[in-house]
Amino acid sequence: MKSIIYLMVFSILLFIVFYYSADHSDLTKKVAPINHASFQLTESSAVDKGKTAIPSVKKSSIINDVDDDINTESENYDLKELELDYIAAYRDWQYFANCYTDVEDYHNQKDPLQTLVDRFENSSRESQTEPTAQQNMYYQHHVDICKAMIDDEDDSYNQIVQKLRQKFNKIIPKTDEEKQLAHALQMVAQLNNFEREYSTMQLSKSALTNDELNAINIQMQRLTNDMMNLYDGNEVLSSEQTQLIKQYSEQIENLRLRIENSKVTDNELMTEIEAKIDGYINSMDDYLHRVQSADAFLVIGEVIYKSRPNQKDSSVLKKLKEKTMVYDSLYIAMLNAIVMPLVACSMNYPCDAESDLILSYCLGLKDSMFNQACGLSLEDFYFNFYIGSNQLNDVNNYFSYMVNRYAN
16 A cells, blocks of 8 residues: 555656646658569468468578678678769668667777677577577678768767768759659658647646746645655554545645646647648648659658557548558557568568668567578568468558559
């Protein structure tokens, strides 16, 4: 009982600190054909996850027999002298988000492969106890990619990111696919502006004056202190002390409600902004029917098919839920992470054994490591190891929905 009360008091203190800081701070419908057949599993393979209808990919240059001697020396990736096109520069900028640890190792002259070993030793999340030989190869390849994007070895990670962003922004998109990516990024930026406007409206200010708010916060703090004082030196609370704590809690809650009820929200304006956001998401959806760029598809698709906290589902997301009969927003977010890359793969996005997507899974750049991913295409990895049998039908339905909606 006492521990529960302590928890309640601590929660009240957190609210006071949060509220005070929050209220007093001034911040041609043409898509490249989607190969649906390559996605489908046979009925027997849906049961036996060891078999898949997807042909295995040819091993690429970094995929060597793991029994061979592994050369961990960095290859000389002199990408700095190459003129990057718009899409390549964009992918570099995005990939470098995975390079923070590698930049630190580079500055500290630490063996990157030791960092990989340390990760297994220090993380209880990893199912392995040490990296495989193939993961060592992939990690060295990843490190080489990161190093190739460093112009000045003295630059910090943030300085390098800034330079990559500047390099990308200076490139003028020329091809249709580059222009589509540029337009997609502009649309996402505009949507972010609308959503910031909506969030600002949600954080509406209180009609109480600053003096009144300060007085209420001081009173809430005093009551909280009084509650804490009752615990000092008391291993067991008396019935009178328990009753006092209950009274203090009620008074604090009443004061909190007084502040909450004093907030003025322009509901009409909120509704107007909601409609503006929904309309803009629909315009992004319309544009998605016309893109041939896999990068543009990912940029827009990942944005319009996600649930937004404290906002109503967009009409685009509602349509997806109705068609797929998947209504849980968190589960849809999980499916998004699988289905969107699969759609991009069908639009010639790099998904082979050397792709950024496979590097991410093989090395755990964004999540846990999967040594099964090393050496496979994304499709092979997904259907042989990653997608659970209970997810397969949902993934298939979601993918089919995307095909029927956006393909010719």
